[in-house]
Amino acid sequence: MIRDLKLAVRAGGGFGLALAFFLIVVVLVPFGVGPEREVLARIAPGILWVAALLAALLSLDRMFALDHEDGSLTLLATGPLPLEAVALGKALVHWATTGLPLVVIAPLLGILLSLPGPAVLPLLVSLAVGTPALSMIGAFGAALTVGLKRGGLLMSLLVLPLYVPTLVFGAEVVRRGGEGLGVAVPLAMLGGITLGAFAVLPFATAAALRVNLR
Amino acid sequence: MSARLGVAGLAVERGGLAVLEGVSFGVPAGRALILRGPNGVGKTTLLRVLAGLQKPLAGRVEAAPDDIAYASHADGIKATLSVAENLQFWAGIHGTGVPDGVYDLFDLADLRGREAGTLSSGQKxxxxxxxxxxxxxxxxxxxxxxxxxxxxxxxxxAEFLTQHHLARGGIAVIATHIDLGIEAETLDLTAFRARRAGADGSDGAFL
Amino acid sequence: MSIWEYANPKKFMATTAPAVPWLFALGIGAIVVALVWGFFFTPADYRQGATVKIIYLHVPSAMLAINAWLMMLVASLIWLVRRHHVSALAAKAAAPVGITMTLIALMTGAIWGQPMWGTWWVWDPRLTSFLILFLFYLGYVALWSAIEDPDTAADLTSILCIVGSVFAVLSRYAVNFWTQGLHQGASLSLDAKENVADVFYQPLLLAIAGFILLFLALVLLRTRTEIRWRRVRALDLRARRD
Structure with missing residues (x-):
């Protein structure tokens, strides 16, 4: 059933857009801070994480809005699949179409920012572990604002503060990895946030959807 | 299939205001009920309450939620999927299959592979x-x-409704203005308009 | 008599009407006395000099900034569980007061930090946490104002408040992890051996009491306004129907 949802979403979604956005943000940074390798290497973990976060944010407002407009969200709500499962499915689809490509392309962009070699693996792992949380938290924000005409901006305001813990621990994993320190603690925290988000937020998301469908 | 739909003392609200109250009816298996009344009387709201999308202010709905299929104004069609894919999607969600005869019944046989976005509004x-x-x-x-x-x-x-649904013991509650030409009870909701002071929806507490 | 009777808007209005002016008078009075006492009749700190006196604004506002959010969380839970309108409206009413308290805490902190640390702003865990709290408040208020139907808005903001609380706590730990602070430990706590010295302690307690009273007065006043707004809306709806 999640596969069906995936089909429906993919048919409507701009697949490569988030990826292109990620690329552009990362490319713009050296223009802003200058091309010195040491400076870039220092800020690379943060930049990559912030860019991933913004790219994930970009495609969130379409997550439920399209289904809300054409009425299929109402029909889904009256269907046999609980809205919690719909929310979970939507978040997973969002991650597969945005988060996963970001994980794959991030090491390449790390080269552009002179990311130190030992940090590449932590970058991959931290993005792989952390970006699902971004999608799930985003699904919650999208559900809160689904009925609103101009919900996109408001959604960013709601979602971005919720991204803080993920961002802190994600970037910390990369930074520590680059400096050869142990990454176990922040990585465990990052994984904890992701698991916690997937355990709790589908219910909050479904609750918000039900309120918005009233 | 055998199902029953019963409604007792139902009151519903729209926009913080009670629109209907004291609605009671029962529909036995194999029968249809047609809801009538002027615009804004609360036909859509009543259907949404029956479908479980909205909570009633008072009263109760007797029907298993898993028995109910709701068809709103909007069709829930994905423009980028083909006609067949759209139906398969809903079949997948409901764990059923797409019966062969469906396309002929709804005169969609020639349109199976078309993208739903290119259909006319009647076809949609x-x-x-x-x-x-x-x-x-x-x-x-x-x-x-x-x-x-x-x-x-x-x-x-109308033919499909009587022969394939009602004849098999199904139930239909239809809000409509036109004469479908089917044999059915009619319920005029004008009689249930909320009038009484105090029937003020969720805002009542402030009065 | 059950406490829930006060959740009836009429009962709430009747009960709080005489209390609001008293709360305002007592709150403002206590703050004025505490500030005069603190500013003119306590010695300057031997390390911090006269700048220490901003403590009488900084500590109470910081405490209330957090407690206002906690109050909103409790009120949101009550609304979701028991559907008392007054509870939802009290949460709505507390948010702007909470924002103001957060801003006062941040600004007095900056003014204090400048002579002490030589900078207006550092990414210290406490300061950063307050900035994040400020963002949460902003989102909460923005969501309230974006949704037209008041019950829908109350439901969605309550859900946001609960989820936001969890993430606010997470952010607090994340930020602690992320940087070591310059900020001193808590100025007041029950179990600490070493609180601020007694000379500062008494006017500080008075200032805190004043801030709490003023906070209550403001929240009650705003809740009363919200209740009146809902009443106007309900009457308006009914008039247009009839």
């Missing part, structure tokens, strides 16, 4: 109604099902 409506045949639930709640259908399609749909 037929696709939306075909969903009902796919998901196979005994209680249909239909909100203006014949909007943008031509006369021939209306007759076709």
């Amino acid at each position: 409506r037929r696709l939306g109604l075909a969903r009902l045949a796919v998901i196979d639930r005994p209680i249909w709640l239909l909100d203006e099902p014949t909007i943008s259908l031509d006369r021939q399609s209306v007759t076709r749909f």
Whole structure:
């Protein structure tokens, strides 16, 4: 059933857009801070994480809005699949179409920012572990604002503060990895946030959807 | 299939204001009920409450939620999927299959592979109604099902409704302004308009 | 008599009407006395000099900034569980007061930090946490104002408040992890051996009491306004129907 949802979403979604956005943000940074390798290497973990976060944010407002407009969200709500499962499915689809490509392309962009070699693996792992949380938290924000005409901006305001813990621990994993320190603690925290988000937020998301469908 | 739909003392609200109160009726298996009343009387709201999307202010609905199929104004069609894919999606969600006859019944056979976004509004409506045949639930709640259908399609749909749904013991509650030409009870909601002071929806506490 | 009787808007209005002016008078009075006492009749700190006196604004506002959010969380839970309108409206009413308290805490902190640390702003865990709290408040208020139907808005903001609380706590730990602070430990706590010295302690307690009273007065006043707004809306709806 999640596969069906995936089909429906993919048919409507701009697949490569988030990826292109990620690329552009990362490319713009050296223009802003200058091309010195040491400076870039220092800020690379943060930049990559912030860019991933913004790219994930970009495609969130379409997550439920399209289904809300054409009425299929109402029909889904009256269907046999609980809205919690719909929310979970939507978040997973969002991650597969945005988060996963970001994980794959991030090491390449790390080269552009002179990311130190030992940090590449932590970058991959931290993005792989952390970006699902971004999608799930985003699904919650999208559900809160689904009925609103101009919900996109408001959604960013709601979602971005919720991204803080993920961002802190994600970037910390990369930074520590680059400096050869142990990454176990922040990585465990990052994984904890992701698991916690997937355990709790589908219910909050479904609750918000039900309120918005009233 | 055998199902029953019963409603007792139902009051519903829209926009913080009670619109209907004291609505009671029962529909036995194999029968249809047609809701009438002027615009704004609360037909759509009543159907939404029956479908469980909205909580009633008072009263109760007796029907298993898993029996109910709701068809709103919007058809829930994905423009980028083909006609067949749209139906398969809903079949997948409901764990059923797409019966072979559906395309002929709704005159969609020639359109199977077309992208739903390129359909006319009448064709889209037929696709939306075909969903009902796919998901196979005994209680249909239909909100203006014949909007943008031509006369021939209306007759076709009425036939389908009586022969394939009601004849098999299904139930239908239909909000409509036109005469579908089917044998059914009619309920005029004007009689249930909320008038009494105190029936003020969720805002009542502030008065 | 059950406490829930006060959740009836009429009962709430009747009960709080005489209390609001008293709360305002006592709150403002206590703050004025505490500030005069603190500013003119306590010695300057031997390390911090006269700048220490901003403590009488900084500590109470910081405490209330957090407690206002906690109050909103409790009120949101009550609304979701028991559907008392007054509870939802009290949460709505507390948010702007909470924002103001957060801003006062941040600004007095900056003014204090400048002579002490030589900078207006550092990414210290406490300061950063307050900035994040400020963002949460902003989102909460923005969501309230974006949704037209008041019950829908109350439901969605309550859900946001609960989820936001969890993430606010997470952010607090994340930020602690992320940087070591310059900020001193808590100025007041029950179990600490070493609180601020007694000379500062008494006017500080008075200032805190004043801030709490003023906070209550403001929240009650705003809740009363919200209740009146809902009443106007309900009457308006009914008039248009009839």
